[in-house]
Amino acid sequence: MASITRRGLLAAGGGALGGAAGVPRAAAQGLAPHERELHEAAQREGEITWYTGQFQSEPSEAVGRAFTERHPGIKVNVVRSASQVAFQRLSQDARARVAQCDVFSSTDTSHFTALKRQDRLLPYRPRNAERMIGAARDAADPDGHYQITYLALYLLARRTDRVPEPEAPRSWRDLTDARWRDQLAVGHPGYSGAIGSWCVAMRAMYGWDYFRALERNRPQIGRSAGDPVTTLNAGERTVGVGIPAAATLFSISRGNPLSLIYPEDGTLMVPAPSAALRNAPHPNAAKLFMEFMTGPAYARATRPFFAESLRPEVQPPEGARPLDQIKFVSPALQDIETGIPEVKELWRDTFGI
Amino acid sequence: MNDTATILPKPAARAGEPRRAGVLDRLSHVEPVALVWLALAVVLLLLVVAPLGKLFLVSFETQETGAFTLSNYVTAYGRARYRDALVNSLLLGLASATISVVLAVPMAWAVSRTDMPGKGLTWAVVLGAFVVPPYLGAVGWILLAGPNSGVINRVWRAATGAEGALFNVYSFEGMALVIALHSFPLVFIFVKAALDLVSSEMEDAANILGAGTWTAVRKVSLPLVWPSIMAAFIVIFLETIALFGTPAIIGIPARINVVTTQLWQFFEYPVRVEVAAAYAMPLLLITVGMIAVQKLLLSRKGFVSQTGKGGERRPIKLGPWRWALFGWCASVGALSVAMPLLVLVQASFAKAWGRGISLDNLTLRNYRLLIFEHEMALTSIWNTIWFSASAATFAVLIALLIAYIVNRRLVPFGEALGFLAMAPFVIPGIVMAIGFYAAYASPPLALYGTAAIIIFAFTARFLPIAYANSSAAVRAVHPEMEEAARILGSGRLHAISRVTAPLVKKALLGGWLIVFIVASRELSAAIFLVGPRTRTMSVLLYDLSEAGNFEVLAAFGGLLLLITMVLVGVGMKLVGRDFMLRRT
Numbered sequence: 001m002a003s004i005t006r007r008g009l010l011a012a013g014g015g016a017l018g019g020a021a022g023v024p025r026a027a028a029q030g031l032a033p034h035e036r037e038l039h040e041a042a043q044r045e046g047e048i049t050w051y052t053g054q055f056q057s058e059p060s061e062a063v064g065r066a067f068t069e070r071h072p073g074i075k076v077n078v079v080r081s082a083s084q085v086a087f088q089r090l091s092q093d094a095r096a097r098v099a100q101c102d103v104f105s106s107t108d109t110s111h112f113t114a115l116k117r118q119d120r121l122l123p124y125r126p127r128n129a130e131r132m133i134g135a136a137r138d139a140a141d142p143d144g145h146y147q148i149t150y151l152a153l154y155l156l157a158r159r160t161d162r163v164p165e166p167e168a169p170r171s172w173r174d175l176t177d178a179r180w181r182d183q184l185a186v187g188h189p190g191y192s193g194a195i196g197s198w199c200v201a202m203r204a205m206y207g208w209d210y211f212r213a214l215e216r217n218r219p220q221i222g223r224s225a226g227d228p229v230t231t232l233n234a235g236e237r238t239v240g241v242g243i244p245a246a247a248t249l250f251s252i253s254r255g256n257p258l259s260l261i262y263p264e265d266g267t268l269m270v271p272a273p274s275a276a277l278r279n280a281p282h283p284n285a286a287k288l289f290m291e292f293m294t295g296p297a298y299a300r301a302t303r304p305f306f307a308e309s310l311r312p313e314v315q316p317p318e319g320a321r322p323l324d325q326i327k328f329v330s331p332a333l334q335d336i337e338t339g340i341p342e343v344k345e346l347w348r349d350t351f352g353i
Numbered sequence: 354m355n356d357t358a359t360i361l362p363k364p365a366a367r368a369g370e371p372r373r374a375g376v377l378d379r380l381s382h383v384e385p386v387a388l389v390w391l392a393l394a395v396v397l398l399l400l401v402v403a404p405l406g407k408l409f410l411v412s413f414e415t416q417e418t419g420a421f422t423l424s425n426y427v428t429a430y431g432r433a434r435y436r437d438a439l440v441n442s443l444l445l446g447l448a449s450a451t452i453s454v455v456l457a458v459p460m461a462w463a464v465s466r467t468d469m470p471g472k473g474l475t476w477a478v479v480l481g482a483f484v485v486p487p488y489l490g491a492v493g494w495i496l497l498a499g500p501n502s503g504v505i506n507r508v509w510r511a512a513t514g515a516e517g518a519l520f521n522v523y524s525f526e527g528m529a530l531v532i533a534l535h536s537f538p539l540v541f542i543f544v545k546a547a548l549d550l551v552s553s554e555m556e557d558a559a560n561i562l563g564a565g566t567w568t569a570v571r572k573v574s575l576p577l578v579w580p581s582i583m584a585a586f587i588v589i590f591l592e593t594i595a596l597f598g599t600p601a602i603i604g605i606p607a608r609i610n611v612v613t614t615q616l617w618q619f620f621e622y623p624v625r626v627e628v629a630a631a632y633a634m635p636l637l638l639i640t641v642g643m644i645a646v647q648k649l650l651l652s653r654k655g656f657v658s659q660t661g662k663g664g665e666r667r668p669i670k671l672g673p674w675r676w677a678l679f680g681w682c683a684s685v686g687a688l689s690v691a692m693p694l695l696v697l698v699q700a701s702f703a704k705a706w707g708r709g710i711s712l713d714n715l716t717l718r719n720y721r722l723l724i725f726e727h728e729m730a731l732t733s734i735w736n737t738i739w740f741s742a743s744a745a746t747f748a749v750l751i752a753l754l755i756a757y758i759v760n761r762r763l764v765p766f767g768e769a770l771g772f773l774a775m776a777p778f779v780i781p782g783i784v785m786a787i788g789f790y791a792a793y794a795s796p797p798l799a800l801y802g803t804a805a806i807i808i809f810a811f812t813a814r815f816l817p818i819a820y821a822n823s824s825a826a827v828r829a830v831h832p833e834m835e836e837a838a839r840i841l842g843s844g845r846l847h848a849i850s851r852v853t854a855p856l857v858k859k860a861l862l863g864g865w866l867i868v869f870i871v872a873s874r875e876l877s878a879a880i881f882l883v884g885p886r887t888r889t890m891s892v893l894l895y896d897l898s899e900a901g902n903f904e905v906l907a908a909f910g911g912l913l914l915l916i917t918m919v920l921v922g923v924g925m926k927l928v929g930r931d932f933m934l935r936r937t
Contacts, residue, residue: 049885057897058905061727077885078728081896084621091624092881096794096801100884182501188605190618191899220523220606224899233705233903234495235502254904255705255714344621348434353608 030070034127035291039071041284047075048285051090052105053083053193054150054272056226056247059305066301067292074285082224083107083193090277094120102286103293105149105274108193109139110337112146112273121145122276124287128295135323136294136310139271146275149293151308153245153326154194154225154268156261162238169239171264172202176213184219185228185237188353189344194225198242198268199347200331200339205265211350221353232258242268249306249319262321266329386763386845390770393754397773400751400813404788405637405776411791412630416623425631429619435632438615443639445529445611446590452533453589454582456685457540458575463678464541465548466556466574468668471679478686483538483867484917485690486874486891487531488598488898489910493693494531495603496700498522504696523607532599534689536589539818542867543585543825546860547578550829553667566669580651580828584821587643591778591817594636597877598895612636613877616783620881626787633784637776644775694914701907719908729888730909734916737890740804741872744811745819749865751812752819753827753857757849760827771820778817782877785814790881802884810878815868822867826860827853866924873917 031039042048048067052060057080064076079089083106093100104115115121125144129137136148156175158168163183169175175184189196202210220237222228226247228240233256240248245260245267252258274293276286292298299307299314306317316322331339415422430436463469464476485493497503500518509519521527551574559569575582597613604611612632619629671678699709704716723730752774758764759771777785789810794801800809830853838848876891883892890913897906 056899057727057893058722061729064728065726076728079885079888082899088620088624088881092790092794093801095624096790096799097796098794098799098801100802190621221608223601223605227899230903234499236495236499237501251705348618351608352434353605353610353614 032127035288038284038288038291039074042071042282042288043073045282045285046073047077048102048282048289049077049079049100050103050105050289051079051081051086051101052274053081053086053107054105054152054274055302055305055307056080056250059246059250059302059307062305063293063298063301066297067289070292070297071288074288076289082191083111084191087111090115099277099279099281101277102280102282103274103276103289105272105293106193107150107152107270107272108196108336108340109271109273109333110340111193112141112275113333113337115275115277116141116143116145120278122278122280122283122286124276124290126287126290126294128291131312132294132310133312135269135271140273141275146273147290147294148271148310149274149298150272150302151310151323152194152270152272153308154198154242154270155245156263157229157232157240157243157248157258158261159232159235159238160257160259162235165259168261170261172210172241173206173265175239175241176210176217178217180239181217183238184214184217184241185231185239186219186221186241187225187227187243188221188223189340189347191223192225193340194244194268194270195242196340196343197270197331197336198225199343200335201266201268201329203339203343203346204331204335205329208346208350211347215350221351229258232256245320246306246308246317249317252319253306262326264327266327269328269330271330386758389754390758390764390767393751393758393770396751397755397770400809400816401773401777404785404792404813407792408630408784408788409634411627412634414627416625416627425625425627426634428625428628429632434610435615438610438612439635441525441609442594442612445525445532445609446593448525448529449532449536449593450586450589452529453537453540454586456533457537457585458544458582459678460537460682460685461541461544461548462570462574463675463682465545466551466570466669467671467675467678469671469675469678469682471682474686475682478682478690479538479541480918480921481686481690481694482535484870484874484914484921485535485693486598486876486894486910486913487535487596488602488876488891488895489697489913490535490689490693491531491599491602492898492903492906492910493697494522494527494534496696497692498527504692522603525607525609528599528603528607528609531603532593532596533589534685536592537685537689539588539592539867540582540585542863543581543588543822544578546863547581547825547829548574549666551577551666556669566671581825583647583650584825587647588778588818588821590643592871595778595782595877597783597880598891598898602898613783620783620787626791629784629787641772644772697907697910700904701911703904705904719904720912722905723909723912729893730912732886733888733890733893734912736804736887737873737913738916738920740808740811740887740889741869741875743808744815744872745865745868747808747812748815748819748868749823749861752816752823752864753861756820756823756827757853760824761832771824774820775817777813782814782875782879783881786810786878786881789813801882802887804887807879807882807887807889810882811872811875814875814878815871818871819864819868822860822864823857826857826864830856862924866921869924870917870921873913 050064055063060078060080064078067076068074086104086106090101090104123143123145126147129140129147135151139148140146156169169180187195189199219241220231222231225242225244228243229247229251231237232240233251248258248260274290276290280286296311296313299309299311303309303314303317306320308320308323309316412425413421460475464472498505498520500506500521500523503522505520506518509515522531555573556569559573564572594612600611600614604614616629616632619625619632701719702716703714705714755770755774759767789806790801793806800806835848835852838852843851874891876895879889879892880895883889894906894909894913897909
C-alpha cells in the first residue's frame, strides 16, 4: 500500500509542477494559426492512435509525450512494433472493418504505395512539411499522401573491445572474408522492413552470391534490424550488420562498448514514411499529428534518441556523422516494391530460416 | 476424509423443515443435467467450434473471391521447408515434454510422499519456473548459454581451457531444455496432486508383500498417477508446439523453423490466412491421435485412489537418499529460476548490461521509465491481471462441468464435449487468435480491439489445461460417495455441491492458478488480438525484445514477476495454507 500511495503522491506532485511551470499554456501559445485551428478540433476528439514501426519503444513513447505536452488534452496511444507487424495490424483492422488507427508509420515505403493504391490514405499535406530538409521533402509522396518522418541509416557496428579499429571491416563486401566467421549478427527481412531494403541494395550491388558467401560465415540471425545491438552488447558476436544508427548510438550513450562503421560501399538510407488514414477515427488529431511529426518539436523530441533531424533548425544528433559527409546507397522505390518479396524467399532458401 | 463426514448431518437438517423448502427441494431433485449439457454445448460452440470452423472453411477458400479450392493445402505443404517446420515442432514437443517429465516426477514424488528436506524451497522453484514467461527465461538462457557470451560457457572455457562451448542454447537441445525448464511445473502440479491422493496403505501393502521403497514406487505409486503424467505430457507437448516467443528468440538464431514461425510467414503481407489455416488443419489430427493413444494406454485399468474409505498418508523415510533428491530439486531450481533470474535482475538494474556488475553501472532508470514515463506499461499490467483472472474463472467453470458430465457418463456423446475442450490446445495460439479474429472481429459483433475477445481467446486456449486438471480431479473421486448422498435423498446438483465440489476444490483452485499464470504470460494468442488500449504485458515484453534495449525489457520482466508472485501469494493465503505448502 505504502508504495502505491507514494507513487500517487509523486505523480500528483509531477502534475502540479508541470502545471505551475505553465508548460501547456506556453506550448499552446507557440502554435502556428493552422495548427491552432486543428488543435481546437482535435481537442474535442481527445486522443489519437499511432501504429509505428519506426523508432524503438522508448523514443516512440517520448514522441507521444512530446505531442501531448504541445497539445494538452490529446492523448497518444502509441502502438509500437516492428514495421511488418504494424502493417499486419493495419491490414487486420481493414479486414475486420474496424478503424482503430489514425496515423501509421513504418520503414517500408511499399506499405504506403499499397495503401495509396487502395485509396486508404488521407490526402493531407502538412504545412510544416514545407520547411523540412530536402532529403525528407524529396522522398515524400508527390500527391501529399505520406510524409517522411524518419531518415533511417543502416550500417555496421563493432564491439570496440574485441575488434580494434584497424582490423574492423570497412565495407559490406569485407563481411564475406573468412575472418568474420561466427562474428556477425544481422536482422531478418521477414521481420524487418529495413533489412529487406538492405537485401535489395546488396543484391543490386553484388548479386545474390553475396549472401551465399555471407552464409559461409554463419551470421547470427535475429528479427528486427535493431536485434544485433542486443547480440553485440551481450558479447555473443562482435560485428553488427545492417543495424540502425539511432538505436546503436543510443546504446553507446548508455555505456555499451560499441562503435559505428560507415561502410565504404555506402550506408543504407531508408526514408521512412508516415501517413494519416482515410478512415481515421480522430481525423483532426491525425492531421495535427502529421503537422507535429513534420515540425521542429518532433525533431527536438527524437534528437535525444539519436534520430537524424529532419528540420534545418534542429541540430543533428551527437556522435553521428553529418549527412553530407556520408556515402549513401538507397534502392529505388520500385525496386523495393518488387524486390522485398523476392529477397525474403531467397533469404530463406540461403539461410534456412 | 473429514469432508465426507460433515455432509451427513445436512440432509437430516433439511428433512426437519419439509414444507417451506418444497419448491426448492423439488428443483434440487430435478435432473438439470440436460440443460447444463446444452448450455455447455453452446459455450463450446462459440469458444471453440465457431473460430475453428471458420478457419476450416477459410482453408478451402480462394482469397478475395471465396471460391472453393484445394490450392491452399498444396501451397502449405508443397515445400520441403514448410514440412520440415512441422516435423521440427513435433520433435520439439516430444523432447520438451519428455525432459519436463524427467525433471518433475521425482520432485513431485519427493514433495508428496517423502521426508525430503526443503519442500518449501521446492515449491518456490516450481512456482518461480512457472511464472517466468518462457520468452523471458529464453532471454536469460541466452545470457547464460550463448556459445560465446554465455556465463556458463565463459566459466567453462576459463576452467578447462577448451575452445568450444559447453552448452549452446542456439540449438535444438537448447530450445527443448529452455522450454522444458518453464513447462515442468505443469507435470509437478498434476502429478503431485495425484500422489497426494494415494494413501500409504497401498504402499504398505506392497511393503508387506516384500517390496522395497523403490519397487513400491515403481509398481504402485507411479502407476497409480499414470493418468496425471500422461495428461501433463500431452499438455506440455501441445503447449510447446504452440509457443511463439521462444522459437522466435532462440529458434531463429539456431536456424530452426517451427510451425509457429512458419505461420508467421504466411501472415506476412499479403496476408495468406487461407494458407495458414490449411497449414494448421493437420494439427487437429495430431490431437485426435494423442487422445487416442492416451485412451489406449489407460484403458482397462483402474486408477481410483480416493474411495472415501479413510486412507492415512505418511512420508516415506528415505535416509541419506533424501539429500540426493533435495540436490535434484535444487539443481532444477538453479537451472530454471535462480540462474536466469540472476542475470536478468543484473540487467534490469544496469545502465549497460554488457558492462557487467559494478557500482557505476547501477541505475533505477529502467524501472523509473516503465513506471512513470511509459504510457502503456502500467495499463498493460492491469490488463494482464484482469484478463487472466477472468479467463481462468471461465475456463475452470466450464471445464469442471464438462469433466463431470464426461466422467460420470451422464449424457450420450458427452465425450464430444471433452474432445472439444481439448481441441484448442493444438491450435497454435496465433491460429487460434486468427480464428477468433475471423469469427468475431468484424461487425455485427465487432469485438476486435476489445477486452472481451482476448478474454474469450484465453478462455478457449487454456480450456484444455483446466479440463485436464478437472478431469483428473473428478476421476479420482469415486462415484460411490455421491451415490451415498443421493441414496440419502440428495439431488444431483446438491450431491455435487456438497460432496464432489469440496473434494475437488483443492484441485480446482490449483487449476485456476495454473490458468491464471499461463494466461498472464501468454503471448501468441494475444499478439494478433490486442488493440491500442488492450495490450498485455507479454505483448509489450515481446515488442521490447526486438529492440536493442535489454535493460528495460529485463526491468519489465521483473515487474511482471513481482506482480504475479504477489498475486499468487495472495491466492495461496486465500485458498489456505494447505494448498501450496502443507496438507495439514
